[in-house]
Amino acid sequence: MRAGSKFMGAVSAVALATGIASSGAGIAFLSATTAAQAAVVNSIQVQGNSRIDAETVRGNITIRPGQDFTNADIDESVRRLFATGLFSDIRIAQQGGALVVTVSENQILNQVVFNGNSRIRDRQLEGIVQTKPLGPYSEPLVQADIQAIRDAYAAIGRNDATVTTNTVTLADGRINLAFEVNEGDRTRISTVNFVGNQAFNDGRLREVITTKRSNFLSFLTRRDVYAEDKLRADEELLRRFYYNRGYADFQVVSSFAELDPATNEYTVTITVQEGERYNFGAVNVESSVADVNTEELQALVQSRSGATYSAEDVEDTIVAISERVADSGFPFAQVTPRGDRDFANRTISVSYLIDQGPRAYVERIEIRGNTRTRDYVIRREFDLSEGDAFNQAMVRRARERLQRLGYFGSVEISTAPGSQPDRIIIIVDVQDQPTGEFSIGAGYSTGSDGGASIEASVTERNFLGRGQFIRVAAGGGENSRSYRVSFTEPYFLGYRLAAGFDVFRVEDDRPDNYSYEQTGVTLRVAAPITNNLTAGLAYNFSETRYTGTDSSLSLAYQQGIASSPWIKSSISPTLTFNTLDDRQLPRDGIFAEAGMEVAGLGGDAEFIKFTGRANYFQLLSESQDIIGSVAVGAGHMVSLGDNARVFDQFLQGGETIRGFDARGFGPRSELLADGDRDALGGTTYFNASAEASMPMPVVPRDFGLRVAAFADAGTLYGTDLDPSVTVGGVGFDQTWRASVGASLIWASPFGPLRLDYAVPVAKEEFDDVQEFRFGASSRF
Structure with a gap:
C-alpha cells in the first residue's frame, strides 16, 4: 500500500x-x-x-x-x-x-450503541458521532459518522479499522442503530528515511518533524502513528528549518509512506533538494509613501549583511516595520521584501519596499477547529478586530503568538473576500493539542541533610480552554513536606497583563537540628514591553515558625529561632529578556533575568536583594547537533535593619554548582558538638557554568537521548549577621568552588529527564557534597 x-x-x-x-x-x-x-x-x-x-x-x-x-x-x-x-x-x-x-x-432514533470497540470507549465515540438518540435518522449523517469513527481509529494507528451499521425498526416506528466496529491491527512506523540531504544527517532532520519511528514507549506518545496530513505538516516544518538556515532554494521533492502488510509497519521516505546556502547581502529599506523616514526604520531590520540568510529574520523585520509605519499614521501601508540573488557569491540582497496598499478592512474573524480552547483566547492574540484596517504583518504576528502559546498542534490563518470589495474575512484554523503536564522530580543527597526526596506536580497550561495556567505540586523527603498551588491569568481584565498568585506551605522536621513550618502567598503581575522583554512585579508574604534544640544548634540559628514566628513582607520587581528558540531544548538564544526584592513593608525582615542570571545557547555543529551553553549568575544583599537573620541570607549549593548539596558551600558556623557546621549563607554570590551536549552515539537520534559534559564554578561569601553569632565561623572569604561532570539527558515521553554526575574539583573541607542529581518531567 x-x-x-x-x-x-x-x-x-x-x-x-x-x-x-x-x-x-x-x-x-x-x-x-x-x-x-x-x-x-x-x-x-x-x-x-x-x-x-x-x-x-x-x-x-x-x-x-x-x-x-x-x-x-x-x-x-x-x-x-x-x-x-x-x-x-x-x-x-x-x-x-x-x-x-x-x-x-426521517425515522426517529431510539438508541445508538457501539459494538466491538475496546481501544476507544463508548463515551469518546458518542462525542465523535453526530447521530444522537431521539434525533432523526439520516443516512448521509450516519455515513459521515462512520468516517469520523474511522478517522478516530486512524489517529491511534489503526488505519484498517472498519465500521458498519445495523438497524432495528421498533413497533412504534423508531429505530435502534448499532455501529459495528472492527478495530483492526495497529500500524507502526518502522523507518523514516531522508534522501538528498547533505547538510544535515537523518537524525537531525528526524528531530524536526513530528512523524516518529516506533520504540518501546511509543504507546505513551503515539508519535509513531502515520497520517498523511501530519506528513504534509512535516514538509512545512522542514521548509522552515532549511529556510531559516540559509537554504533559500530548499524543496521537498516528494514524501510518501509504504505499508508492509506482513508486519503492518510503514516506511516513510522524504526526498529533499537542499540547494546552496546563502548569506544576506545588502539590506535596505525603501518607501514610496511620503513622510516615512526610512533611516529610522533601518534600525528595525533584523536581517544583517553577511549573516546567514533566515526567512524568520525577514518575516520579523516585515512585522516590525509594518507596526512602526502603522503607528506613524499609515495603517494601509504594505511592506514587501524583494530579494536579489547573487549566485556566484551565494548572497541574497533584501530590500524592504513600503507602498500604500489598497484600503481594506476586517469584516470579521472566523475561528475553526478549536474543540477545547475558547474563541476569545484566540481572538485576543490579534491586534486587529472587526472594522480595523487590514494589515498582513499583524496577521503574521498573531499567528506567531498563537503558535507560541503551545495550545495548538497547528495554526493556519487565511483570508477570504468579504461582503464588499473593501472587506476581508480572516479565517483561523487551529487544532487543539494536550496542554496538561505531569511532572515528577527526585534527588539524592550525601550531605548532612542527606537522603532521598521526590516532588510531583500536575500542570494545565490551558485550564478549561480559557488560556489560564494552573499548577498543583506536592513533595517531600524523609523529614520534609511541601505544597504549592499556582494560578495565572495571562490577560488580566482583558489587557495583555499576566496576573496570578502562588500559595505554598513547607514543613521541614529535622530531629537532630531544627524544624520549621512556613506558609505564604505571592501575588504577581507581568507585562510585555517588547516581544522579548517582560517586566514583572510581585508581592510576597510569608510566616515562618521555627523550633529546635538550642544545644545542638549554632548561635546564629539559636538567634533566628528565638525570633519565631518571623514574618516577611516584600515586593519583587523583575525584568526578563528571552530569545530562546525552544523551551525544552534551546539551540540558540539568550535568557536573562534581573530582579530585586525589597523586604520591610511591615513584618520582621528588612533587606534588599539584587539578583541576576543569564543563559546563552549556541549550536556549535549543525550536522552533529552539538549545543553549547554558558550561564552566569550573581546576587547581593544589603540589610536595612540592625542585623540580618541567618534565614534571610543567600544559601547556595547544587542548584548552581552541581556536585554540592543544597546549602552545600559558603560561610559556615562554629564547630558544633556533633562535629558539623551549620550553613550561614552569605550576602554575595557569583556562579558560572559551561556545558556542551550532543546526541548519544549509537542510539537512534529520534529516541531523544543526549550526553553532556559540564563545568561549574561559584562562590558565596560575606555576612550581615551579628558578629557575636559568627564567632568561630569559617568560609566568609571569596573562595571559589568548582566541579566537573557529565549528564545523561533523555527527551522521554515523560518530558526531559536528566541525570547529573558531578565531582567537586575545588572545595573546602567543611562543604557538603551531592554527587548525583536526577529530575524528570512528563506530558500527557
Whole structure:
C-alpha cells in the first residue's frame, strides 16, 4: 500500500447534489418545478408529515403566499428543509393557486450503541458521532459518522479499522442503530528515511518533524502513528528549518509512506533538494509613501549583511516595520521584501519596499477547529478586530503568538473576500493539542541533610480552554513536606497583563537540628514591553515558625529561632529578556533575568536583594547537533535593619554548582558538638557554568537521548549577621568552588529527564557534597 505525496481535491456537482438530496426521489423536485417561473401562490400546503408540524415546514422555506417566487426560491427552500435533518425526501410543486410541499420524514432514533470497540470507549465515540438518540435518522449523517469513527481509529494507528451499521425498526416506528466496529491491527512506523540531504544527517532532520519511528514507549506518545496530513505538516516544518538556515532554494521533492502488510509497519521516505546556502547581502529599506523616514526604520531590520540568510529574520523585520509605519499614521501601508540573488557569491540582497496598499478592512474573524480552547483566547492574540484596517504583518504576528502559546498542534490563518470589495474575512484554523503536564522530580543527597526526596506536580497550561495556567505540586523527603498551588491569568481584565498568585506551605522536621513550618502567598503581575522583554512585579508574604534544640544548634540559628514566628513582607520587581528558540531544548538564544526584592513593608525582615542570571545557547555543529551553553549568575544583599537573620541570607549549593548539596558551600558556623557546621549563607554570590551536549552515539537520534559534559564554578561569601553569632565561623572569604561532570539527558515521553554526575574539583573541607542529581518531567 502506498500513500502518495501529492493529492488533488475536486469539487463537483455530484457533491452538491449529495448535500441537497439523499435519494433519487429527492431529485425529482427539479423537473417537477421547472414550470414555476416568477409565479404567485395563495397558500402553502404540507403533505406527508406526521410527527413534524406543518408550520415547521412552512417556517423553513423562503416562499410566502402572495409573493413572487422563482426556481431559485424553490431550490433554497429544499436546501433549508434538508438542512434540518428531519426529512429523507422533499418534493415541491405548484397545483393551481397552491404550493404543495410533500415530505417524507426521517425515522426517529431510539438508541445508538457501539459494538466491538475496546481501544476507544463508548463515551469518546458518542462525542465523535453526530447521530444522537431521539434525533432523526439520516443516512448521509450516519455515513459521515462512520468516517469520523474511522478517522478516530486512524489517529491511534489503526488505519484498517472498519465500521458498519445495523438497524432495528421498533413497533412504534423508531429505530435502534448499532455501529459495528472492527478495530483492526495497529500500524507502526518502522523507518523514516531522508534522501538528498547533505547538510544535515537523518537524525537531525528526524528531530524536526513530528512523524516518529516506533520504540518501546511509543504507546505513551503515539508519535509513531502515520497520517498523511501530519506528513504534509512535516514538509512545512522542514521548509522552515532549511529556510531559516540559509537554504533559500530548499524543496521537498516528494514524501510518501509504504505499508508492509506482513508486519503492518510503514516506511516513510522524504526526498529533499537542499540547494546552496546563502548569506544576506545588502539590506535596505525603501518607501514610496511620503513622510516615512526610512533611516529610522533601518534600525528595525533584523536581517544583517553577511549573516546567514533566515526567512524568520525577514518575516520579523516585515512585522516590525509594518507596526512602526502603522503607528506613524499609515495603517494601509504594505511592506514587501524583494530579494536579489547573487549566485556566484551565494548572497541574497533584501530590500524592504513600503507602498500604500489598497484600503481594506476586517469584516470579521472566523475561528475553526478549536474543540477545547475558547474563541476569545484566540481572538485576543490579534491586534486587529472587526472594522480595523487590514494589515498582513499583524496577521503574521498573531499567528506567531498563537503558535507560541503551545495550545495548538497547528495554526493556519487565511483570508477570504468579504461582503464588499473593501472587506476581508480572516479565517483561523487551529487544532487543539494536550496542554496538561505531569511532572515528577527526585534527588539524592550525601550531605548532612542527606537522603532521598521526590516532588510531583500536575500542570494545565490551558485550564478549561480559557488560556489560564494552573499548577498543583506536592513533595517531600524523609523529614520534609511541601505544597504549592499556582494560578495565572495571562490577560488580566482583558489587557495583555499576566496576573496570578502562588500559595505554598513547607514543613521541614529535622530531629537532630531544627524544624520549621512556613506558609505564604505571592501575588504577581507581568507585562510585555517588547516581544522579548517582560517586566514583572510581585508581592510576597510569608510566616515562618521555627523550633529546635538550642544545644545542638549554632548561635546564629539559636538567634533566628528565638525570633519565631518571623514574618516577611516584600515586593519583587523583575525584568526578563528571552530569545530562546525552544523551551525544552534551546539551540540558540539568550535568557536573562534581573530582579530585586525589597523586604520591610511591615513584618520582621528588612533587606534588599539584587539578583541576576543569564543563559546563552549556541549550536556549535549543525550536522552533529552539538549545543553549547554558558550561564552566569550573581546576587547581593544589603540589610536595612540592625542585623540580618541567618534565614534571610543567600544559601547556595547544587542548584548552581552541581556536585554540592543544597546549602552545600559558603560561610559556615562554629564547630558544633556533633562535629558539623551549620550553613550561614552569605550576602554575595557569583556562579558560572559551561556545558556542551550532543546526541548519544549509537542510539537512534529520534529516541531523544543526549550526553553532556559540564563545568561549574561559584562562590558565596560575606555576612550581615551579628558578629557575636559568627564567632568561630569559617568560609566568609571569596573562595571559589568548582566541579566537573557529565549528564545523561533523555527527551522521554515523560518530558526531559536528566541525570547529573558531578565531582567537586575545588572545595573546602567543611562543604557538603551531592554527587548525583536526577529530575524528570512528563506530558500527557
